[in-house]
Amino acid sequence: MSRILNVASVAAVGMTAATMLLLAEPGFASDLAADANLPAIILPGADTPADDQADLPTKAERPVEDTTPTPDESAPAPNPAPVTADSLAELVAATARPAAIDPELRCLASAVYFESRGESLAGQLAVAHVVINRAESGRFPKSLCGVVHQKSQFSFVRGGKMPAVRNAAQWNNAVAIAQIARDGSWKNHAPGALFFHARYVSPGWRKTRIAQIDNHIFYR
DSSP states (O other), X not given: OHHHHHHHHXXXXXXHHHHHHHHSOHHHHHHHHHHTTOOOOOXXXXXXXXHXXXXXXXXXXXXXXXXXXXXXXXXXXXXXXXXXXXXXXXXXXXXXXXXXXXXXXXXXXXXXXXXHTTSOHXXXXXXXXXXXXXXXXXXXXXXXXXXXXXXXXXXXXXXXXOOOOOOHHHHHHHHHHHHHHHHTOSOOSSTTOOEEEETTOOOOOXXXXXXXXXXXXXXX
């Protein structure tokens, strides 16, 4: 009987010890797990063990992202610098004639050539601007060719056709002046002019006189 009591006492002590192990603080349980060669359990939100942190790069060692913008190779190249000159004559000489003259440029150059090829370059430029001003005014055809071919406006146009060009050098100057006028790359001395006539005629226009350049008087 006493032997049975002793066995029961030993069992009770064993159960008490197991209960104490279960209720022990986490540190104690971790020590037991380590002693039993069991894998350590890291709870969510717990700090990384010091040994593992040693392998992580410090803030100073972490690579810094390069935020320097790289050149955009697809971006268009900047426009070439405009041609500059100290005089209109230099600008005319420096203005390259295009390989192909588009119809609008041809009409403008024709007006310059047939109306003012004997005038100074400034006078030729003013004539070119009259054609351009008309096309932009809303009071005349909207295209340069429409302005030049408008009935009863330019006397050199006959039957809707232009005469032949006979002076190559003067024609080249007219093409250059037409380009300069269209680009607006030189000051016009008759700004806003929509009309002009030779000074030896008196049409009796009731228009605002702007300037006289060589043998032409300009009005708006």
